[in-house]
Structures are given as structure tokens and as C-alpha cells.
Amino acid sequence: MVKKSRNFWESLGFAGDGILYSLRTQRNMRIHGLFTLGVLLAALYFHISTTELLILLLTILMVVTLEMINTAVETVVDMYTEEYLLLAKVAKNVAAGAVLLASFGAVIIGAIIFGPKVWALF
Numbered sequence: 001m002v003k004k005s006r007n008f009w010e011s012l013g014f015a016g017d018g019i020l021y022s023l024r025t026q027r028n029m030r031i032h033g034l035f036t037l038g039v040l041l042a043a044l045y046f047h048i049s050t051t052e053l054l055i056l057l058l059t060i061l062m063v064v065t066l067e068m069i070n071t072a073v074e075t076v077v078d079m080y081t082e083e084y085l086l087l088a089k090v091a092k093n094v095a096a097g098a099v100l101l102a103s104f105g106a107v108i109i110g111a112i113i114f115g116p117k118v119w120a121l122f
């Protein structure tokens, strides 16, 4: 029988399990983690403003959150079928496309914030 969460803390635990599962099984999540570390170190080094830091944090959260939703979509599709289905392909491609869009956006935002600061070093 399916286990239902009984209280807030139990729900929080299930959500935490979801984050750990994504980190353990998804190579892209670990890559996002490395990027996040690099961005935070660069933020410290360049003494970016609070506004810039907030924009970077929101951008990182957007990419990581979409990556997790992508993982959830992939898992549901794989649970539903192992056959080749056009709708399964559409669902996975759209979810992957959302991650790609967000990642492009993150690269552009990173370039706008850090580009001039790196340029000024030379």
C-alpha cells in the first residue's frame, strides 16, 4: 500500500529524499552543483552586489528546480512504459528543453554579471 505522509516533518523528509535521489542518480545535478560552487566562489572573489547575488541565486535555483522536475517527468514516463511512444518522447523532450532553456539563460546572466569584472582584470 502507498505510504501517505502524516505530518509536515514527514513530508519534509520525503522532499529531502527527492533532493538526495536527484543528486545521487543525475549526473547533471552534480554538474549544476559544481557550477554553483564555482559561481559562489567567483561571487566572493569579485565582491558582487546584493542584487547580483540574488539574481545568481534565483538563476541557480531555477536550473536545479527544473532539473528535478525533468527527473520526475522521466521517472513517471519510464514507470508508465518501456515501449517507444511518441507522447513519452514529447514529454521527456519538453522537460529536457525547459532545463536547456534555463541553462542558456543562466550562462547569459553569468556572462552579464561576471563578464565585465573578468574583463577588468586584464
Ligand SMILES: Nc1ncnc2c1ncn2[C@@H]1O[C@H](COP(=O)(O)OP(=O)(O)OP(=O)(O)O)[C@@H](O)[C@H]1O
Pocket (backbone or CB within 6 Å): 028, 070, 074, 081, 082, 083, 084, 085, 086, 088, 089, 090, 092, 093, 096
Ligand atoms: N519511452 C520512450 N518513447 C519514446 N522516446 C523516448 C522514450 N524514452 C526516452 N525517449 C527519448 O530518448 C531521450 C532520452 O531519454 P532518457 O530517458 O534517456 O533521458 P536522458 O536524456 O538520459 O535524461 P537525463 O540525461 O537527464 O537523465 C528522450 O528525450 C526522448 O526523446
